[in-house]
Amino acid sequence: MLEYDQYIYAAFGAGLFQNRGVYRRPHSNLIKSIENNEIDLREFSLEQNYPNPFNPSTKIRFTIPASSLNPFSKGEGTLVTLKVYDVLGNEVATLVNEEKPAGVYEVEFSTGSFGDASNLPSGVYFYRMTSGNYSETKKMILLR
Structure with missing residues (x-):
């Protein structure tokens, strides 16, 4: 993986991935944070x-x-x-x-x-x- 100029590049070769190549995605398409919305119902x-x-x-x-x-x-x-x-x-x-x-x-x-x-x-x-x-x-x- 490589990050350059507001894009993330990922290269896939042999192995688990059948499609080989380089994928490019802008930062805006990535998850920036994950919020924990679990409710703790163990106490008042x-x-x-x-x-x-x-x-x-x-x-x-x-x-x-x-x-x-x-x-x-x-x-x-x-x-x-x-x-x-x-x-x-x-x-x-x-x-x-x-x-x-x-x-x-x-x-x-x-x-x-x-x-x-x-x-x-x-x-x-x-x-x-x-x-x-x-x-x-x-x-x-x-x-x-």
């Missing part, structure tokens, strides 16, 4: 909201582990709650409160006219995911 996780700070909306992703690895699973799903609190600890929104099967989920928290945050002032808020003994809290900022 709560990701940082995006964007943060936000206005008018933000997304929150979380992962629920597979039932066989999840001590809080009751049959096919796991009871999960995801709530938003102000800095005084007052609950301002419930985004999730239901049984969910293992997987990766994304919910939106919005300041639109019908969103959960429509009457909230600018400031720091916390969101907390709980399931059984698992609990994790993250901080987010709303800018009006």
Whole structure:
């Protein structure tokens, strides 16, 4: 193989390849990176909201582990709650409160006219995911 002037050249001779010769491909035809999209369903996780700070909306992703690895699973799903609190600890929104099967989920928290945050002032808020003994809290900022 040879790289020259934005091309990759590969020469094939005898052996496994029946067609002998030199092949030329531009760099743009080559794979430049491989992204690992495997989902780790072995443990709970709560990701940082995006964007943060936000206005008018933000997304929150979380992962629920597979039932066989999840001590809080009751049959096919796991009871999960995801709530938003102000800095005084007052609950301002419930985004999730239901049984969910293992997987990766994304919910939106919005300041639109019908969103959960429509009457909230600018400031720091916390969101907390709980399931059984698992609990994790993250901080987010709303800018009006």
